[in-house]
Ligand SMILES: NC(=O)C1=CN([C@@H]2O[C@H](COP(=O)(O)OP(=O)(O)OC[C@H]3O[C@@H](n4cnc5c(N)ncnc54)[C@H](O)[C@@H]3O)[C@@H](O)[C@H]2O)C=CC1
């Protein structure tokens with residue numbers, strides 16, 4: 497009897513994580529009892545996704561469940577996280593998946609996390625800029641970051657919500673206010689523009705995109721996105737027409753998807769791919785792998801601006817090193833000045849949102 501009692505308690509505990517309403521549901525199947533005897537995940541990192549039921553959140557959750565470095569995956573949203581969690585939890589990979597629904601469960605979702613990925617917030621519709629999302633997404637990011645300060649102040653934060661050029665400064669100010677700010681652990685995710693740049697350059701040059709590396713610096717909106725085509729690996733030389741075409745296509749890749757989706761949102765699938773590529777790099781850094789380098793929008797002294805995207809080396813405590821921009825050609829120097837002007841305003845807007 498005692499053994500059955502313990503087993504039932506285990507069933508209830510595990511099932512409650514999958515679906516907070518489970519305890520109010522009728523019956524429990526034999527299959528659920530068997531699953532309760534499982535060990536509960538391989539060794540690895542604990543990752544939370546905030547906004548896990550969204551267009552990015554769902555494929556991102558699926559791909560993180562497939563990542564062997566993840567042992568525990570917390571899926572938090574203000575709607576629909578039970579369905580997403582139930583679905584993903586059936587995948588026969590190592591990570592244990594747990595559901596968190598609504599503001600009252602935010603802190604539980606965050607306790608003990610090593611990495612928090614934030615794709616929460618509204619996406620663009622045709623005709624909008626990323627900055628048009630500020631009014632809604634700034635408040636969402638502020639609330640989520642307040643939760644991080646309380647529950648996992650040492651977690652690495654990957655911030656996806658737009659406008660990244662302002663939401664990263666917002667997050668930094670929230671952390672500063674709480675006394676938990678560590679600039680090495682806060683990273684704005686600009687990986688998607690790198691992924692696009694690799695793809696578009698490969699198309700033009702007839703290369704395999706997996707073998708192309710384009711550094712993209714600056715920020716994550718319009719002219720603040722600055723691909724450094726003079727530093728592409730393998731070394732490529734572009735005509736002025738190719739340079740114009742590639743720079744413009746990389747800067748407007750997000751808008752290309754927003755227009756193609758015609759009101760149904762912005763990039764979600766390529767973004768989930770990029771977010772996982774970036775999160776995996778952060779986890780490999782945390783594990784102690786050598787030479788894990790990616791571009792990200794971070795607190796920086798590479799320019800006179802307080803935040804800037806450039807190549808960073810990831811390590812056991814987040815960012816280990818931020819690389820200088822390297823030699824720029826005249827085209828890139830002009831682009832850099834334009835990028836800095838717009839970036840300065842977006843950064844200030846984020847800072848003022850918290851300081852006001
Ligand atoms: N950094 C980048 O490269 C990219 C950023 N984005 C941005 O990512 C964000 C999300 O995009 P999608 O997933 O397409 O939007 P979506 O609308 O499909 O999903 C957003 C999710 O956030 C949730 N959410 C809203 N308020 C929340 C809160 N307070 N706490 C937790 N979750 C909350 C919603 O319930 C929804 O499930 C947008 O701001 C978008 O602009 C999109 C693509 C690329």
Ligand SMILES: O=C([O-])CC(=O)C(=O)O
Nearest residue numbers: 620688749750751762763
């Ligand atoms: O364009 C958008 O609104 C979403 C985004 O940041 C991107 O796809 O790069």
